[in-house]
Amino acid sequence: MGFNPCVNIRKEWDIVGARQLGREHAKELGFGTVDQARIATAISELARNIYLYAGTGKICFEVINQLDKKGLKIIAVDKGPGIRDISQVMQDGYSTSGGLGAGLPGVKRLMDHFEIRSESGEGTEIEAIKLVR
Amino acid sequence: MGFNPCVNIRKEWDIVGARQLGREHAKELGFGTVDQARIATAISELARNIYLYAGTGKICFEVINQLDKKGLKIIAVDKGPGIRDISQVMQDGYSTSGGLGAGLPGVKRLMDHFEIRSESGEGTEIEAIKLVR
Amino acid sequence: MNINLDVEMIEQDNMTTLVLSGEIDAYTAPVLKEALLPLTKQPNTEVIVDLEKVNYMDSTGLGVFISALKSSKEHSTSLKLIQLQDRVHRLFKITSLDSIITIDTTVRGGN
Amino acid sequence: MESVKLDLENYRKLLKEYLLTNDETALYQAEQFSKLSVQHNISPEEIIHVHIEALKELYPELPREVSDSLNFLLEAMISYGLALQEYQFLRAKQSELESEISVAANMQKTLLSTVKPDIKGLDIGAISVPANSMNGDYYHFVADKEGTLGIALADVIGKGIPAALAMSMIKYSMDSFPENQRQPSMILENLNRVVERNVDPSMFITMFYGLYNPESETFSYASAGHEPGFYYHASKDKFEEIEARGLVLGATEHTTYQQFVNHIKKDDCIILLTDGVTECRVGDRFIERDEVLQVIKDYIHLPAQEAVDSVYKYFERLQDFHLRDDFTLIIIRKKV
Amino acid sequence: MESVKLDLENYRKLLKEYLLTNDETALYQAEQFSKLSVQHNISPEEIIHVHIEALKELYPELPREVSDSLNFLLEAMISYGLALQEYQFLRAKQSELESEISVAANMQKTLLSTVKPDIKGLDIGAISVPANSMNGDYYHFVADKEGTLGIALADVIGKGIPAALAMSMIKYSMDSFPENQRQPSMILENLNRVVERNVDPSMFITMFYGLYNPESETFSYASAGHEPGFYYHASKDKFEEIEARGLVLGATEHTTYQQFVNHIKKDDCIILLTDGVTECRVGDRFIERDEVLQVIKDYIHLPAQEAVDSVYKYFERLQDFHLRDDFTLIIIRKKV
Numbered sequence A, B: 001m002g003f004n005p006c007v008n009i010r011k012e013w014d015i016v017g018a019r020q021l022g023r024e025h026a027k028e029l030g031f032g033t034v035d036q037a038r039i040a041t042a043i044s045e046l047a048r049n050i051y052l053y054a055g056t057g058k059i060c061f062e063v064i065n066q067l068d069k070k071g072l073k074i075i076a077v078d079k080g081p082g083i084r085d086i087s088q089v090m091q092d093g094y095s096t097s098g099g100l101g102a103g104l105p106g107v108k109r110l111m112d113h114f115e116i117r118s119e120s121g122e123g124t125e126i127e128a129i130k131l132v133r
Numbered sequence C: 001m002n003i004n005l006d007v008e009m010i011e012q013d014n015m016t017t018l019v020l021s022g023e024i025d026a027y028t029a030p031v032l033k034e035a036l037l038p039l040t041k042q043p044n045t046e047v048i049v050d051l052e053k054v055n056y057m058d059s060t061g062l063g064v065f066i067s068a069l070k071s072s073k074e075h076s077t078s079l080k081l082i083q084l085q086d087r088v089h090r091l092f093k094i095t096s097l098d099s100i101i102t103i104d105t106t107v108r109g110g111n
Numbered sequence D, E: 001m002e003s004v005k006l007d008l009e010n011y012r013k014l015l016k017e018y019l020l021t022n023d024e025t026a027l028y029q030a031e032q033f034s035k036l037s038v039q040h041n042i043s044p045e046e047i048i049h050v051h052i053e054a055l056k057e058l059y060p061e062l063p064r065e066v067s068d069s070l071n072f073l074l075e076a077m078i079s080y081g082l083a084l085q086e087y088q089f090l091r092a093k094q095s096e097l098e099s100e101i102s103v104a105a106n107m108q109k110t111l112l113s114t115v116k117p118d119i120k121g122l123d124i125g126a127i128s129v130p131a132n133s134m135n136g137d138y139y140h141f142v143a144d145k146e147g148t149l150g151i152a153l154a155d156v157i158g159k160g161i162p163a164a165l166a167m168s169m170i171k172y173s174m175d176s177f178p179e180n181q182r183q184p185s186m187i188l189e190n191l192n193r194v195v196e197r198n199v200d201p202s203m204f205i206t207m208f209y210g211l212y213n214p215e216s217e218t219f220s221y222a223s224a225g226h227e228p229g230f231y232y233h234a235s236k237d238k239f240e241e242i243e244a245r246g247l248v249l250g251a252t253e254h255t256t257y258q259q260f261v262n263h264i265k266k267d268d269c270i271i272l273l274t275d276g277v278t279e280c281r282v283g284d285r286f287i288e289r290d291e292v293l294q295v296i297k298d299y300i301h302l303p304a305q306e307a308v309d310s311v312y313k314y315f316e317r318l319q320d321f322h323l324r325d326d327f328t329l330i331i332i333r334k335k336v
C-alpha cells in the first residue's frame, strides 16, 4: 500500500532533495515539527552515507497506512562496498567517525524501527520506520 | 579588595535570594547572559547543597578585580556534617544522587576554578571562581 | 535488563520466609543477596526461600544460595528452598547443589 | 554547496538565509552545524545565546517578551550543557576502559590458548566465544606421549572480567598438577580445593574433565556440576545425555567425584558444551534442550570443526548476533 | 515554593510566570526543570518545541519570522538530543563496567591476600595500594616449618585489568612450585619461563625474591630487573642500595639469575619497594630517590607496619591523593 517515490543520491545536493521529499510526506502524514526534524535528520544520515561511502544509490519512501499503525518508511539502497561488520557499525555509545551519535546508531535512535542488510561487496539496504503517534 | 556580602541559607527561598544577588554582581562585572545563567546555576547547586545536607549556612560573594583578571568568587560555607570522601563526591562522569551532572562536579564544570575543604563533622567550605573573559 | 526481582519477607516466630518473584540473574542477584545473607546470620533462624514465582535463574543466583548456605553453616542457622519450578530445580540438580542445600520437593512450583 | 563552518557567526548567517528562503538547504546546514557543534563540545545554551543575538540584529524591533522568553529558554538549557560535557567525558573514559579490557582480553586469549591435538583416529572440533570481550568459559586439551587425550571444560559463574580472572586460576592450577595425576576425578578434587580456598563464597565454577585412551578405546570422565554433554550413537542416530553428577567447584572444602567410563565405538561422537549453548534465549523464549540437539544433529555429519562452527553460527543468527552467555562447544568423533 | 513538576505543560506555566514577573524565582524553577528533564531523558528539541507552542499561545500575533527562527533552532538541537541519549546509555554501560571491575578487584584482593607471618626476631610491615581499582603490584610471604621466610615482590608493566590478570599468573605459578625449591634464583628462573610462555611479548614483570634464614641470620636474594630496595644499617643510620642485577621476567626464554647473600645485623632493616614509591610525581616534578630515602628515614624508628603506613600517607598527601602507579613498600627489621 502507498506510493513509492525515490530520490537518487549522486551529489551532496541530492541529500537536500531527499530531505525535502521526506519532510513533505511527513507533514502530510501529520507528524509534528519535532518528528519532522528527526525524520529529516535520519534521511540526511542515510543519504550522506550513500554519498560518502557508496558513491550512488537511492532513498525511497513508503507510506505505512494500516489499521493499527500509520507512519513513514525510509528505504536506503546502494550497490556500494557493503559493511563488513554490522555489529561494529551499529555499536552504540559512541559512533563511527569519532563523531557524535549520528551515523547509523543515530538513525536507529531517531526512528522507531530499523533494519539493515549488507553483504560485503554487494551493497547495503536499510529500512527505517517512524510511526505517527 | 571588593565587598563581601553574604546570603544566609535557611530555607529553599534563600536559594533564589542568593541567585539574585549573584546575578546582580555578575551583571555589574560585565558577564554575558550565558555566563550569568551558569553562575546562577552554580549558586543554586551550592545553596541547595547547604539547604539539603547542612541545614543552614551561607553563600558569600567576592569581586575579583586584579590587573590580570576580573571575576566573581562564590564562597559557600556551612557547619554541617561535612563530606567524608571528597574524591568520591567529586567523581566526574556521573554525579551523586543518581541524577545529572549537577551537584559539585557540575559546579566545577560551570566555573573556572573550584576548591573544596571539608572535615567530617566540622562542615564544608567551597570556593568557586568565574572569570570575565 | 529491566526485569525485576521482588522480595517479600514474612516473619513468623523463628521462621522467616522470603517470597521471591521475577528473575534472578546478574542484575537482580544483588537484591537477593542483600535480603538473604543477613537472615542467615540471625541466631536460631530458619530461613525458607519460596521460589514459586521465579521463572528464571542463572548461575549468579546459585552463587547467592551457595554463599547463603556457607553463611548459615557458619552461624548454625538453617536454610531451605521450596516450590522450585522445573527449570530452576534442574540447575540445582545438575550442579549437585541439591545434595548440600535443602530443597523441599514435595511442593512444586508452577510454570 | 559550501561546507558548514563551525563558528557561531556562521549560525547567524545560516539563520538569516533560512528566514529569507525558508528552504530545506538551510535546514540541512543547520543539522550539519548541530552535529559539528556537539562534536566540538559547544553547549546548547551558547547556541541559544547566539540565536537571541542574531534575532535582535535581524529584527531590532523584536518584542521584549520574545527576547525574555529566549533568556528563559537559555536558563533551561544549562543542564543540557552539563550533560553534553559529561557525555564527552564519559566517551573518553569509556574508550580508555575498553582499550584496557581489550588488552586484557588479548592476554587472556594467549593465556588460555590450547592446540587441538592430532590424535590418531579422532576428529576434534572446538569453538569458544565470549559474550563480552573476556571469556568466562575455558577449554583445554592435554595430549601426552602415550596418545591419551585429556579434555578440560569449565564455566565460571558470571561473565566478564571477574569470570576471566577466575578462569586463569583454573588454567594455572591445571598447569601445575604433576603429569602423573591424570585421573578426571582426582583433577576435579584438587581443583575444588584450589577454588574453594581462593575465591569468594558466592563464586563457583562448573567443570567437566574427560580422558580418552586410544588403546582401550575408552573415555573416562567426571563432572563438577557441569552442564551435561551428549554421547552420539552413530549407528542408531541417537543422542544420549552424559550423566555424571558431582558438586560444583568451590561450594565445599572437600568433596569427591565419581568417575565414569564409556566405551567409544567407530563414528560415535562425544559432545561437550557449556550452558551458553543450551540456555540460548530468543527474545523471551528459552530454547529447549531438544531444539539444541536437533540443531547439532543437523550438522553432525560434517567434519567436527565445521560442525561446531555451524552450530555456533546458527545460534548466533537466532539470537540476533548477541550472545547472553559465553558459548563453548566441543565435538570429538572416533573415526576408526 | 512548590516543587517543580516534570511535564511540558509545566514549562508553559513557568515561562508565562517569568514573562509576567521577570524575576529570579521563575529562573530558578527553569533550572530545576532543566535538571529534571535531563534526568528523564527529555530531548532539548522537545523543549524548544514546547517553547514555540507556548509563545504562540501567549502571543497569537507572534511574527512569522520569530516562529520560523525557532524552527531553525529546533533543527539545530537534534544532534544535542542524540548526544543526550547516548549520554544516558553510556552512563548505564559505565556503571555496569565499574561494578564488574569492583567485583574483579575484590576477587583479586582475596586471591592475592597474604598473611604477614610471625617470625621470631623479625618485625615486618607491608603496604600495597593500587593506583586504580586493580593492583598490578604483588607481594607475598611464605613461611615454612623451619622458620625461613620467603618474600616475593613483583610489579607487572602497566596498570589496571591487564596487569591484574598477569599478576594472578605469578601467584598461581608460585603456589604450584614444589616446596623444596625455595632458592630465589631458581624461583625467578622458573617464573621467567612461565611468563615468557604465557604472555604477550610486550608484557613483562619485574620481581624480587628474598629468603631469610633465621638460623644463619642471612638474607639470600635475586632480582629480575626489579627496582632496587635498600639495606638500612642501624648503627651508621645509613641506607645502602640492595644491588642485584637480573633480566626482567618474560624478556627471553631462558635466563639465569645471580643469587646474593647478606648477613643481617640487629636493628638493621631490609626495605623493598616498587617503582610506584620511588617514581612519585608531584605535578610535573619527579621525586628524587634521595627524597624518598629521607622520608623513609623520618619514619624508620617506628614499628615496621606504622613506618610503611606513614610513608604511604606522606606520599599520598604529597600527590594530592592521586597515585599514578601502584605503590608497595615492605620493611623488615631484625629485632634481635
Ligand SMILES: [Mn+2]
Pocket (backbone or CB within 6 Å): D136, D137, D155, D156, D157, D158, D159, D163, D326
Ligand atoms: Mn560463565
Ligand SMILES: [Mn+2]
Pocket (backbone or CB within 6 Å): D155, D274, D275, D276, D325, D326
Ligand atoms: Mn555459562
Ligand SMILES: [Mn+2]
Pocket (backbone or CB within 6 Å): E136, E137, E155, E156, E157, E158, E159, E163, E326
Ligand atoms: Mn605496574
Ligand SMILES: [Mn+2]
Pocket (backbone or CB within 6 Å): E155, E274, E275, E276, E325, E326
Ligand atoms: Mn610500578
